[in-house]
Amino acid sequence: MVQHWMTSSHGQRNDKILYYDCSNYYFEIEQEDGSKKYGKSKEHRPNPIIQMGLFMDGDGIPLAFSLFPVNVNEQTSLKPLEKKVLSGFGCQKFIYCSDAELGSESIREYNHMGERTYIVTQSIKKLKKEGKEWTPKMLDSGSTKKNHKNPNDPARFIGKIAVTKDGEAADIKQYLDEDKIAEEAQYDGLYAVCTDLLDDDVSDILKVSEGRWQIEKRFRIMKTDFSTRPVYLQGENRIKAHFLICFLALTLYRYLEKKMNLQYTCEELLNTLKAMNFAEIQEQGFIPLYKREKITDDLHEACGFRTDYQFITKSKMRTIQNKSKGKE
Numbered sequence: 001m002v003q004h005w006m007t008s009s010h011g012q013r014n015d016k017i018l019y020y021d022c023s024n025y026y027f028e029i030e031q032e033d034g035s036k037k038y039g040k041s042k043e044h045r046p047n048p049i050i051q052m053g054l055f056m057d058g059d060g061i062p063l064a065f066s067l068f069p070v071n072v073n074e075q076t077s078l079k080p081l082e083k084k085v086l087s088g089f090g091c092q093k094f095i096y097c098s099d100a101e102l103g104s105e106s107i108r109e110y111n112h113m114g115e116r117t118y119i120v121t122q123s124i125k126k127l128k129k130e131g132k133e134w135t136p137k138m139l140d141s142g143s144t145k146k147n148h149k150n151p152n153d154p155a156r157f158i159g160k161i162a163v164t165k166d167g168e169a170a171d172i173k174q175y176l177d178e179d180k181i182a183e184e185a186q187y188d189g190l191y192a193v194c195t196d197l198l199d200d201d202v203s204d205i206l207k208v209s210e211g212r213w214q215i216e217k218r219f220r221i222m223k224t225d226f227s228t229r230p231v232y233l234q235g236e237n238r239i240k241a242h243f244l245i246c247f248l249a250l251t252l253y254r255y256l257e258k259k260m261n262l263q264y265t266c267e268e269l270l271n272t273l274k275a276m277n278f279a280e281i282q283e284q285g286f287i288p289l290y291k292r293e294k295i296t297d298d299l300h301e302a303c304g305f306r307t308d309y310q311f312i313t314k315s316k317m318r319t320i321q322n323k324s325k326g327k328e
Contacts (some may be wrong), residue, residue, distance in 0.1 A: 015091045017058035017208055020082075020098045022074040023219040024049040027242075034236055035260040039070030047230070052243065053077040055085055060214040061254045063089065065247050067240065075104050082110075095119055095197070097208055103194060112196050119209050121191040131317045157181055221253070222246050223287075259302040264295060272296060276307065281299075285313040 027036050036048040049070050055063040056269040066081045068074075085091050093115035097264045098107075102299050103120025111118040159177040193209050222228040228246040251268060260269075272295050278286040290296065292308045300306045312320070 013063070014058035015063075015089065015094055017095045017097060017211070018063065018085070019056045019215045020053065020056075020078060020096065020102055021056075021212070021215045021219070022051055022053045022077060022102065023223075024051045024070060025223070025231055026162065028230045028232050029234075033234070035067065035069045035239070037070050050231070050239070051077070053081055054215060054218065055081060056215045056218060058211070059254075059258060060120065060211075060218065061258070062218065062247060062251045065243070067243060075102060075107060078102060078107055079110060092116075097212060099212060100191065108194070108196070117196050119193060119195045119197065119205055121209065121212075122194045124190045124192050128216050152194060211292060218250060218254075222250055225270055226250065256302060260298050263298065267294065269299075272299065278307075278312070281311075285311055286309055286317055 012087065025038070026041055026043065026045040026049045029048055032038055032048050035050050037050075038048055041047070041049050046247050051068050051070050051074060053066045053068070053099050055065070057063050062089060064081055064085050066077055082096075092223070094117075096107075096111040096116060096118040098120050100121045100123050103118070108118050108120065157177050157180050159175050159180070161173045161175065162171075193205060195205055197205055212308060219307065224275055226246050226249055228243065231239065231242060233242055253269070256269065257264070257266070264272075272293075275290050276296070277289045279289055280286055287310070288308055290308075296308060300308065303324065309316075
């Protein structure tokens with residue numbers, strides 16, 4: 001209902017591109033309970049956490065979200081939520097864009113169906129920090145069994161020598177393969193863009209991919225400016241309500257930010273709105289207590305009504321309230 005009101009009030013969404021990403025939020029509790037479980041926190045917290053999957057349109061406006069336990073692979077969170085987007089929002093033709101963690105072969109195949117396409121990043125070759133740290137430890141312990149299912153297994157940097165310089169048989173010796181490390185190090189931090197848009201201009205594809213930073217910013221705003229975490233609630237319904245309120249607040253903020261031509265930060269807008277207080281004169285009306293500035297003028301312009309009069313009668317205030325609720 002809210003999304004329908006947004007569309008009817010502010011025009012059609014830019015649903016030609018849909019970004020998807022996941023993040024997690026921690027609770028101020030010590031024991032696991034229900035969907036609140038211990039796991040790898042993106043903020044390196046020891047508390048139980050819950051994960052959120054978020055769809056965002058091409059203008060950076062939130063579209064849909066889901067919550068799931070941290071012990072559920074985030075890749076499996078995509079399809080159920082995307083099916084809801086397909087059926088509930090009429091989005092049938094769009095570019096799915098995400099990072100390498102949410103760009104598996106299965107996800108790419110799913111977004112190659114119908115009129116959907118995809119643009120995802122893929123690691124060329126990433127030498128993980130933990131790989132560098134664990135390789136010397138593996139040499140010391142003698143435990144160098146390779147896990148061929150893991151391309152980041154640090155054991156791949158352990159070489160073996162089983163002959164002497166004269167070619168005679170000898171005990172197997174292990175060594176740190178510096179050449180292998182140097183070979184892979186040249187790809188550190190480099191990603192390729194994987195897409196099925198084979199006929200599109202490369203610059204257009206890269207522009208879409210570079211827009212992924214917006215969804216990361218939305219998560220950051222929810223966690224900081226909107227205080228989505230830490231979560232103090234216990235009941236599952238209350239937790240869902242908490243995240244729904246934060247999601248709606250983020251959606252409203254993005255529409256307001258867009259209507260104000262991206263002139264102000266989230267912190268500036270929130271601080272200004274919080275400071276727009278009034279003193280009630282008994283039986284008469286209200287007097288604004290805030291200072292008129294450019295940002296307050298822009299807010300009034302964006303919202304379609306003003307509250308910065310020297311004096312506002314009760315009748316006028318009721319008119320403003322009705323207008324703010326879309327009743328006029």
